Amino acid sequence: MTDVLGMTLTELRDEIASGSISSQQATKVYLDVVEEREPQVSAFREVLADRALTRAAEVDDERQAGKDAGPLAGVPIAVKDNLCTPFGRTTCSSKILANFKAPYMSTAVGKLVDAGAVILGKTNMDEFAMGSSTENSGFGATRNPWDLNRVPGGSSGGSATAVASRMCAAALGSDTGGSIRQPAAFCGVAGLKPTYGRVSRYGLVAYGSSLDQIGPITHDVADCALLTQVISGHDPRDSTSLTADVPDLPAAINAPPGSLRIGLPKEFYSDALDVEINAAIHKAADTLAQTGAQLVEISLPHSRIDRDAEGKLSSYAVACYYIVAMAEASSNLARYDGVHYGHRTSKDVEGIVEMYSKSRAEGFGQEVKRRIMLGNYTLSAGYYEAYYSKALKVRRLIKNDFDEAFKLCDVVLCPTTPTTAFQIGEKASDPLTMYLADIYTISVNLAGLPGLSLPCGLSAEGMPIGMQLIGPPLGEPVVLQVGRLFEQVSGISRLTPPIVERTGTN
């Protein structure tokens, strides 16, 4: 039996297209792994086994009939549970949406389906995408397949875990402050946040509307390129989506990048950064330099990271991000009021406002409540100028830094995270400590740029280390090209966590 679990999505797609394996066979292989491994890692909110097998059979029939079933025909993919699907439920891992059945398909998932993919299930996440560990899920945490006592990262922890532990060929996540890239780094897989507006947000449950983007989490860069291409494109139903053409990304990444200037932000290599990660990123830079790339020191002053007098990490960008994200979240989550859908309190109420207040109190987790309240605080009379308005100005300064940097380099190379995956429970009691896990990823969302995380090594404890490549707006081709180049030259790709036992050959 061909080693389905050892294949990338692209390889599996090719095997199915050649007829050497059917989609039903491949889907069954993954579902068997889910049955075995899911109890250990809890990556899924909902596994859609019957539906997946039925769909796989349909795709097999289409291919038998000689039809072109699409560039992803028959490949099993999981999607984060904040992507609306008109099948199963869409809960955002929140009790307030525990039984919500979306009446429509999100554009991104719809494109996967139109391309022939088989949707295996909806993955666990931090509630409403608010978190960096998936510990904020209303239905229990997901565990890192590299070490079950550690977090997989968040908020797309379920998706990253599902890919790393070979429970699906790839997954979709969403990224508002690092929620694709950070779990990808913690789980030793690749993850891309596209340029803001590259992928339609129609059907993505909104958290921070000026920051959110949907993107792929995959075994390698080639798979990232393929999935990004499938889900990208203008959508009239998302007025923030870009009209720019989508390039042929799988073809683009095989073209050598030519003379390449790689920017290393000097502010990112302070003592805030774990020593091993620092070394791994510099080794990656040297690896790329050996191919002829030029390493250039650049400066991102408003994204700089300091330690304050008490030794705590300090970053303007983190403050800016959280003000903006929480303000947007307080508005976006106002719709969960128990009126049209979602949880409604069963307690007696004197009127509609009490119904809102009790329903929301019962349905939302603590982190969500915190963010809604902070958002309302920073937007309220007397505080708007000092916080929200100020943050929007700092946002422009952060973006300007990148614009200047991209005059000197083609792509920025930096860490994805300040540490490797931390222990479950370690940061859960102090919100601020958790927020600081995002220091290397958030500027990218604030500036709307594309960012790719890919594994560049393992720590001494055996945990994956991720490196991040950031591009100019619509710079997916260069980011993916450099990522692919790194994979080829370093040989680092398709890392396998200890929990995975490979079946078949290899």
Add this chain to the structure above:
Amino acid sequence: MDKSIDSNLVRHIGRLSRIELTEGEIRIFAQQLAAIVEYFDKLQELDTENVQPMPHAVEVYNVLAEDKMGQSLSPDQALANAPQRDGDFFRVPKVIGDS
């Protein structure tokens, strides 16, 4: 910024947010929110005198749509998740006074 986030302010924010809070939550949130807001105050260190705010990540302007009929949800689809349905309506408790 010389504002303290005390229990009264948390209660007020809770009302603005339409989230009922227990006394215990009010106390804990007061501490946590105060620490986070103090962190936000760092931004005051930056000079943003002549800087334009940036509410959008990538700026697009005047994205308009033609005013023509397309597909929309049927009443049954729209009401499918209703906690309480009354014919073609969502049933809710009455709106009273000025809460």
